[in-house]
Amino acid sequence: QSWQFVTEETQGEVQYEYAAEFANRISDKTGGAITVEPLEYGALGSEVDQAQLLQQGGVQLAVMSPGFTGGQVQDGQIFSLHYFFPADEEKVQEVLTNSEALNQDLRAKYEEHNISPLAYWTEGSTAWSSNAGIESPSDWEGLNVRVQESPLMRESYDAYGATVQSLSWSELYTALDRETVDAQENPLFFIESASFHEVQDTVTISHHNNYVAMTTANTDWYNGLDDNVKAVVDEVITEMQDWVFDEQQSQNEAGLEAIKADTDNQTEIIELTDDQIATFKEKAEPVHEYYRDEVEGIDPAIFDKLKEEIEEVTGE
């Protein structure tokens, strides 16, 4: 058997390296009977196109960011709330790995669309880049920020007075360079490897969210696997959780160092203080309630359960 595993990133970046490591492990465990081909971003269209390809069974496996399915699976937009998940990445990963709200309830929602999220994992905290130097919510006023395809992302930035524009990341460098877009959010490793720091003056370490990725399978395909093959897939997916946590951590550390070391493109790194974070939280928290109570098509029970699970992990 041969499976294709599409990712939204290129060689060397976390998602692609995940797929490559997954491929090695599947091959080892099956004595080479199953091969997996990792595919980097680019050849198969935009992130949204790739999600559709998986749904239609054009590929068997995909790393998918929930931000690109926000129009289809409304509940997946929960990942775009600001200051909802813990700031501590280890705690984030603990929630993502163990949450019943995500691994059972949200999974069932995705499965209605023929997408099975087999695991959720973080690619690290997201930081804001801009030319404005964002330190308080009012710094966002009048800025146009690039987001993924998730209507809720508009609300999250509207709360700070910014407008949003949905784009594929492949169009983002040019948009920032031409200043048709003023700002964006991504983990540090990605800001560096996609060279966004070259066309932005500042990066704000804001702790407003983390970047969640899902390892997904086409549901019909996954359900049709022989039990012994499915068990191997599940085992590798479970093992990969610790692997990818370490991978993102070292890539994010190296990314920050590389941004700082790039003297041709000087970037000011702004780390928000606790007081500054508190002013952002005050604006962001009403959006949590808006999401729970107003967004059509979401299940408030998933929100409530996840919130409780987060509180159990943070002890707050």
Ligand code: 6CS
């Ligand atoms: O900003 C984005 O859309 C891209 N960011 C990351 C970290 N991975 C892939 C995604 O498409």
